[in-house]
Amino acid sequence: MSSDLHRLAMAVLQPGFEGTTAPDWLRRALGEGLGGAVLFARNLPSEQLIPQIRAENPDTVIAVDEEGGVVTRFEARTGSSFPGNRALGVADDETLTERAGRQIGRMLADAGVTLNYAPSADVNANPANPVIGVRSFGPEPGLVARHAAAYIRGLQSAGVAACAKHFPGHGDTITDSHLDLPTVHASAGELRQRDLPPFRAAIAAGVQAVMCGHLLVPALDPELPATLSRTILTGLLREELGFDGMLVTDAIEMKAVAARYSPGEIAVRALAAGVDAICAGIVDERGLHELRDAIVAAVRSGDLPAARLEEAAARVRAVAEWYGKQDRSAPDDPGVGLEAARAALTVTGAATLTRAPLVVEVNTRLNQAVDPSTPTGLTAALSARLPGTERVQLPSGGELPAFDERPVILVVHDSGRHAWVRERIAQAAALRPDVIVVDTGIPGDEPAGVTFIATNGLSRVSAEAAAEWLTT
Template sequence: MTPDLSRLAMTVLQPGYAGASLPDWMRGALDQGLGGVVLFARNHPLDRAARQIRAHSPDAIVAVDEEGGTITRFEVEHGSSVPGNRALGVVDDVKLTERVGRQLGRMLAGAGVTLDYAPTADVNANPANPVIGVRSFGPDPDLVARHTAAYVAGVQGAGVAACAKHFPGHGDTTTDSHLALPTVHASRDLLAERDLPPFRAAVEAGVRSIMCGHLLVPALDPDLPATLSRAALTELLRGELGFDGMLVTDAIEMRAVAAMFEPGEIAVRALAAGADAVCAGHVTEDGLYALRDAVVEAVRSGTLPEERLAEAAARVRAVSAWYAGQAALRDQALAEPDDPAGLEAARAALTVTGAARLTGPPLVVEVNTRHSQAVDQVNPTGVTAALAAALPGTRRVPLEPGAALPPLGTGPAVLVVHDAARHPWVRERIEQAVRERPDIVVIDTGIPAEPAGAAHLATHGISRVSAQAAAERLTS
């Protein structure tokens, strides 16, 4: 038995914590070999958080979900400076996608982040998908594959490790894995044709990490979600796709797996299946050490081979070592002038039907569609702020799900919605607004339905630059 079995077990854990300052118990865990920490918006300012972690343990992985667009941790207050994947897929310029990835990589490099839990490599094959949507480059496997590779090249070209997710593909689901276990009803052949090409492309692009999703895929394993399935992680991802980098789980507190097993058992089963790092986004001090103890006990009882744990820890350390070796790339990237790729992409992605120009400050009715738990913001479209910057006096009225439209008045009016294609009640509000005000401007920040209104703008995502692009079109 390895004398430092406890340290090996700590190496494969990647927990988060609450608050703006690194807690003492997390410092103690880092002293005991904790392999990494994942940051969230709740840890702002994130650059300070990353510096605190790295100052205490220079080899620890500092990870963050920074996809751009809807999913941003660093720019949560005012919205992302780059549009999300769907907008990039609409533009379909892989060089621009690589520039956007590099822009994100530069931001993370400057903050001391080791690993970006991005890009989302899921093919959004099901328009009703409640958790992927605009986080995907689109519904076409070839398009998603080429942009996944470009995004990886951009982030890693700036000296920050990328992580393609959510293997083997979260696109054809109607269930949010934060809430319950989704099932992907696809044959093995369909998976190979539709869902796996982006992950193959990521592997070929040299992606340093892949995140597995909490997905039941009966064609691979009829009993266990991919996170806990050797057939999915070892036989398919390692064996057939040839991935030899770090495989990290999605957060184990998500109900898709948390409803099945206790956290310690999830960690042990995931490691045994082939995962190398266990993400525990919301964990207490006691919870972290309970995870460690469960892994140690599993090795001692023979449930988890010690060789498997050692292999997992080595892959975690390999990401840290890779990052340490990319200092020159990070220095080069940080010395570059700021690239306007984000705004350029947002402008190019804007899809406009009809013609309208706002000549005075409008009433902006923003429909507060509920986002998945992956999104930190409540309703961060930024459209009202962008319009107000050009047209002082712009007023915002939030509209909660199911609520009636407010009086639209006679002056300029804008209706902001999200994912109208997915929400019948949102489409009903649009129809009502157009009946009352045929001259209303409709802006959809998600997967749009058929255009309606005097002008219809689809931004294909939520970001500060997407809102700016829409405001520019309406006011200039």
């Protein structure tokens, strides 16, 4: 029984790790029943890594965050081939969204990934949201529900399991859960009308997994974050919404929960609340064993029923079994990302560049879910068309450089959220009325008389679509 209990505890863990090859401790853990692993940009691209993991345990649930747009792991070094959820929502073509989801699934299927922690089914109801923003299909629940379902259909048709996140909805927050515990200030009625429809649609579309968010939702549970709340995870998600697939935590090292509980306590309490898999974004062998031992101790003490752990491990196995039965021969659709980026481009004014411009990147700090190496791409896209294009990057709060006779392009992100960015736009417009502003996020009010381009996504193809418009 002791050996079986240890294997059950290992089965519900999904650790991340350093390096582009499987470390020895991870290989040993896979032999001891480890149920999954999560990959990040630091691990990829690596052709040998996933085969190494599969060689130790062919049924391992290999997960990755590949939303497209601003959150990409496989394409973090070049920028994504897909414009992201907001762009798909702005284009509002469900067939296009399904095709994009399928092509992302095809990329992951070719690499051997089991589970994609996507799509974000959050309704971006709060314009000041620092962590969701363009990761959401939009601010309206019906729109988000339609496109979340389409993305899931596309992704899973390529043989890769989808995961709707961040239940019960991270859209109406002003705090990044990587940094602190966000609170959703909404009534139970508002939550049901606004935040839950996309998750209902995801479940109806057959989504294989749901990720819960590290959120305090007082209208549902005034004391515990959703990750640890049986009321939210079992009462609402399982019993009311009828979801019977795998429920996984967001990364447990995020400060929303890590600042309040130990890793072992988070794991045990989350499992007791109804979670099936524990995502530990960065861990070593000692940390993995501490999680395992905390779960084993909780079962032995009676704090975690053995039947609950068995149920959780069975749901993890079910995802692996689903993956093993899928046809992963989806047709290639390589142009869908650029097609979607073009469809999402919104423009006010007119401009055509005939010579190399000065590109001023008015940088705003991207949220913690974004790999810091992900490039904006517009300078590269313009340089390919107009050699000699030069880039200047402003730090947060930085001042504009001196302008010469060259065309000037200001690249901003989420200008609606940052007063100092709007000030720089106004200053540039006063100095150079012919300035072109490109917002790669959610824009604020467009400045009068200025050519303004909203890509509605931060990706390589979003930049290519903007560069194409600017030069043709």
